[in-house]
Amino acid sequence: MAGKSLLTSGLRKTIGAGLNTCVWTEPWIPDIVARPPRPSDRVTYRHPKLLVHSFIRRDTRGWDTNLLLEYFHPEDIPLILKLRPSNTWSMDGYAWNYTKSGVYSVKSGYKRLQEIKACDVEVQVVQPSITGLQSHVWSIHALGKMRHFMWQALTGCIATTERLAYRHMGTDRSCPRCGDPEETINHLLFECPPPFRCGLYRTIRPFRVTSRVPLFIKTCFLFWKKKNVAHMEPLIETFPWILWYIWKTRNDKVFNGKEVSPVDTLQLASIEAECWRKANLLEDSEEEETQTAPSTISTLLADPQLPTCQIDASWIENDTVSGLGWFYKDQMGVERFGLQGCRKNISPLHDEMEGLIWAMSCLQDLLCTMIHIETDCSGLVDMIVNPTDWPAFAFELVSFKRLKAGFSVFNIDRIPRTKNLRADSLAKEARNIGVLFSHIDQTQPDRAFFRNDSSPTST
Structure with missing residues (x-):
């Protein structure tokens, strides 16, 4: 229950038939923060029970643009048009607004919580923020x-x-190794004589990083400025291991009464760092082989007698039109091309899904009953394999499932972007044309075709 307010702040209603979403009180507009729409200046009364269903046409199952213009603020209408109501009478659902899949994750929830705190609390900064340092820690190779x-x-x-004394878990603040009055973290890692003799502090001292400088400045130097001295002090590259073994040897002294010399500490840190680097070089080479293998294996295992259709979508943030493209080749070598300019969806992945659904529908019109789909979008493949992990695409997946039932053989696979160039060029061409259209042919049309016909239709 303690996390309920956080979860509520990030939920967005997904529109199916619009039968259980109130227009003015529920967050269904796909903005950075999901929210209800803003009314137009002509709206004098907002009925609290007005449903989104009232703005969806019964014949086309699309938005009634005249009603949208009458009721909603002009800046909200493009956001509404990004949403695609379900073609079936599906109930509206919920999705988490801060992940592509719509599934809540701890990472996205934590990020959202920090954003809320930043808005609600004015923090007095008494020293430079360490947020950047804390974030950078996770990208260090160690x-x-x-x-x-x-x-x-x-x-x-x-x-x-x-x-420990600060947290009322003891009263003795002195350093157990050198007897200094306070064993701070700065003292533990840099100022205590044994760590000092490990050489890490002496490496940064010539750059005016003195012992009285706070911990975050020394850490900043190690994270971002170590390249300035790496040619003179190769030891600095192993600083994560040195810091770790300083802590380990301190604990050996406190809990086991064991003295480990600074020379031994430094030697152990250097050996462990070198072993880790060699192991990672080996793993990286194996990973590269593994990454190239799936595409090769997939191509080898694909039935050469099975027709293939490559699909792609082109989505740009500031455009109002997205492009869809597919390239089909059957067993006899006969080729088909498909281009479509469509209203831009809420995200690139939504356009990829719409492109898949459109391609499947076109293939069924061509009486194709067996197909091997290829895409360079890994998210799309994962969505098909694990549909329950993608609640933000629940209604699109219903359409996909209905179309898939019309194929006797259907499979989908991911290929590298470099092997999907034909579908990619078709999608980009469709987006660059900048109008809503649909075109299918045995030859790829040139731009002159669309300049001669401002309202191209499906062929």
Whole structure:
């Protein structure tokens, strides 16, 4: 229940038939923050029970643009037109507005929570923000436990005696290794004599990073400015391991009474860092082989007697029209091309899905009952394989399932973008034309075809 307000703030109603979404009170407009629409200046009374269904035409199952212009603010109408009402009498649903799939994730929820706090609370900044440092930690090439340790150090979560006393878990704040009055995190990693002799602090000292400088400045140097001294001090490249083993040797002293010399600490950190780098070089080469293998295997396993259709979509943020394209080739080598200019959807993935549905419908009109679909969109393939993981596409998946039932053989596979150039060029050409149209032919049309006919129709 504590997270209910956060979840509610990120929910968006997905429009099916519009029968259970109130126009003025529920968040169904796909803005950065989902919200109800704004009324036009002509609206003097907003009926609280008015349903979205009232703005969907019964004959075409599309939006009634005349009603939209009459009731809603002009800036909201393009956002509404991005939504595609369901062709069936489907109930409206819910989706999380901050992921492509519509599924809530902890990462997106945390990000949303931080945005809410930033809006609601005015924070007095007493020192430079460490948010950038905390974010950068996760991109450092090192073991996960070391990145987590550095994040804890920046956040003040390392269990030094000073931190424990601050949290009422002890009264002794002194350093157990050198007897300094306070064992702060800065002291633990940089100022205590054993870590000092490991050489990391001496490496950054020539650049005026003194012992009295706060921890975040020293960390900033290690994260972003180490390249300035890397040619002189190769040791600095292993700083995540050095910091980690400084902490480990400190704990050996406190809990096991074991003394580990700075030289041994430094040597162990260097050996472990080099072993990790060699292991990752090997894994990277294996991963490259693995990434190239699926496309080759997929092509080899594809039935050469099965007709193939490659699909793609072209979506740009500032355009009002998106482009769809497909290229079909049957067993006899006969080719077909399809281009469509359509109203831009809420996201590129929605356009990819619309392109798939349109291509399947066209193929059935061509009496094709067996097909192998190829796309360069991994999200589209995952959506088909795991439909329950994509609630934001629930109504599109209903249309897909209905069309799929018309094929005796149907499969879909992802191919590299470089092997999908024909469908890609068709989609881009359709978007560049900038009008709503649909064209199917045995030859790819040139732009002169569309200049001669401002309202091209399906052929």
